[in-house]
Amino acid sequence: MKILPSLFSPAGKNAKLSIVIHHRVLPEPDLLLGSGGIKTFETGLNYLVNNFNVLPLSEAVNRLRSGTLPSCAACITFDDGYADNAEIALPLLQQYGVSATFFVASGFLDGGRMWNDTVIESVRLAKGDKLDLSSINLGIHVITTLEQKRKALTFLIGKLKYLSHETRASQVEKLSTIISAELPDNLMMTSAQVKRLHDAGMEIGGHTVTHPILASIDDTTARMEITEGKVRLEAIIGAPVRLFAYPNGKPGKDYLPAHIKMIKEAGFEAAVSTAWGAARQNSDLFQLPRFTPWDKSELFYVLRMTRNMKQEIQVV
Template structure:
């Protein structure tokens, strides 16, 4: 399979850089939201280290520019700053002797909670067979089965995601109050865990302060979010924060050309989106694509990675 993947991702000036993206690594699969658990993460890490050349993202970007990437080059990233990244993912990364970049929204460190997790945990704990949210324009949802509860959750999050920040926060708080959910305050990293990752040789990247969709806030707020997130993380690790990830990350929908310029002006050296594809040497290093295959078998995992190198990269 190495020969196959090398055909799609050769070395040198024609090299392509694949960047995989993770969020959480849970002890066990979450029946409500799915997502990665420790067993699937370790299996995928095994596929990556066996079939690809895994490089730290900062080094990989530098070599992409220089035309010196090895064939089958891959980098690993995590978004948001969940505590399980330090508690569960880090030991596995160390076991396989690979580095990852962790893009952290600084405002949720030390006991904070992202709005989507408030919604997830509230819907998880909702009682009865119906979740009535018509009064806050979020509809009424049947939640008598796990499938229905999951569908309701995803529909609610999709509506909330693109609302103005203040409106969304009010509605999220209303959901929490109506359900009277007992919400966790340990989902995100502590500052000490950020330092632990940095001291272990992992890269810490910026991801704003409160994870707004940049295209949905004015430019003053966007610039402040990006700048203050960078400053906060640099204060924690005592080192430059060189890389950035656009929240949600869809080009033209979640961030615009103005935000790319802000990232450059603030001294970041590269940035990543969530557009699919693999970067080539001439591509914009401030809009690098990312992708994570979902196949469970090694063969199809590698084929999916190879196929992704052929995707046309979307940028603003």
């Protein structure tokens, strides 16, 4: 089926680079989040390998710049640094003989937990039929059914995401205290798992220290998050970290031109956003788009990937 995507992504100077984004690969589907498990991931991986030429991201960036990409070029990326990336995704990537880039928020390694996971797991484990967060101005939520829990989560994540780091941390801590559930401390990778990925031939990329939305923090803090995250990861893998992913990744909303400048000054060679589209030779290497189709059939997977190649790329 490579004939179809090759029509829109030929080799050479007119090539387009499709970068696929993932976060977690769970043993089973997560009914609360509505996300698929290992079978869904492997199905998509199989479709990608069957229809695209999968390259390491660093190689793809260099070949995009030089106009030497193969037809149907694609890359695989993971964001945040979840332990299942090393435990579940890595063996599958090795089985299919492809490389991926793992963008790791270094501050959550070795037992940390991202704020959104604290909220998700708290709501997942909340007891009773009602969740009363009115004391911290986050409302009262009926959580009798799975759908009601999903609705509560959507509301809470939306309310908390764009608060200042300090305010959000305070609110999440209060929420966690009110619900008082025993939360997991093994969601994120250990330093040893990051090293294992690197030693297996996977690429490790920067994703800041604590995953802040860069546009919502001051420049001094943003620069520290970018550079310190890079330094910590380089110490773990014993090699340069040359690629970066903007937390949350929406151009103009989550990162700004000033942050692109910081990324360059920190010594990164390319960066990825979460804007849809496929990169061209004249694309900004520090705002490369990413996209992941969700289709269950191979034909529709390829059609959606092909349609994404025609997407106008959003940049700042």
